[in-house]
Amino acid sequence: MTVSKTAEKSSEKPADSAKGRKDAAEAQGQGSTDALQLGELSEQLGYVLKRAQLKVFENFLRCMASLQLTPAQFSVLLLVEKNPGRNQTEIASTLGILRPNFVAMLDNLESRDLCARIRSTNDRRSHILVLTDKGKAVLTRAKKLVATKHEARLNDLLGQANREALIEMLSKIANEF
Numbered sequence: 001m002t003v004s005k006t007a008e009k010s011s012e013k014p015a016d017s018a019k020g021r022k023d024a025a026e027a028q029g030q031g032s033t034d035a036l037q038l039g040e041l042s043e044q045l046g047y048v049l050k051r052a053q054l055k056v057f058e059n060f061l062r063c064m065a066s067l068q069l070t071p072a073q074f075s076v077l078l079l080v081e082k083n084p085g086r087n088q089t090e091i092a093s094t095l096g097i098l099r100p101n102f103v104a105m106l107d108n109l110e111s112r113d114l115c116a117r118i119r120s121t122n123d124r125r126s127h128i129l130v131l132t133d134k135g136k137a138v139l140t141r142a143k144k145l146v147a148t149k150h151e152a153r154l155n156d157l158l159g160q161a162n163r164e165a166l167i168e169m170l171s172k173i174a175n176e177f
Contacts, residue, residue, distance in 0.1 A: 056154070063149040067142050072097065073109060074146070077139045080115055080129045087126045088117065114138055 041047050060071050069077075072095070079091050092102035106129070109115045114135035117127035131139065155163055 059153060060146075060150050063145050064142060067138055067145070068112075069138070069142055073105060074139075074142055076105065076109065076129075077114065077131065077135060077142070080131050081136070081139055084130070085128055087120060087123075088129050089126065091129060109135070 038047075057071055060074075064070075064074065075095055076091060076097075079094060080086075083091070088102065088106060089099075092099060097105070106115070106117065110117065112134075113132050116130050116132055118130060120126040120128050158166065
């Protein structure tokens with residue numbers, strides 16, 4: 001007569017079963033102190049870009065903590081400032097932000113009195129985005145923080161020549177890939 005592995009396990013004494021689980025948990029705990037091996041993942045450009053983006057965004061958020069601006073919100077305010085009279089669809093499309101997400105972001109920016117939507121005189125279905133006076137002041141402060149803290153840290157890390165080369169390479173991927 002043969003006994004299946006399932007039957008063998010079910011015939012274990014409760015103490016033996018608990019000991020086995022404890023040994024397995026200890027083995028897992030010991031392994032977790034070692035860094036995971038990334039293998040080929042560390043050579044995947046997409047993975048490395050994403051990790052770098054996360055670090056850059058973390059630093060950006062720390063720099064902007066006093067103004068409570070996210071990278072996306074800062075980008076919207078910059079585009080609105082540089083492109084007066086453009087509608088929200090154009091701004092969202094340029095930044096690659098989905099319409100529902102963009103509407104929620106605009107609601108937030110409007111509730112903070114940083115920008116306003118004005119119905120277009122050319123197309124009543126469309127809204128033009130404008131910065132409020134408070135939005136202009138916040139953007140001025142944000143640009144100074146970005147330049148003196150966030151971008152300065154990246155410049156210190158990379159150096160000017162590498163920074164320019166990286167921007168060129170990333171722009172090529174964004175525009176041609």
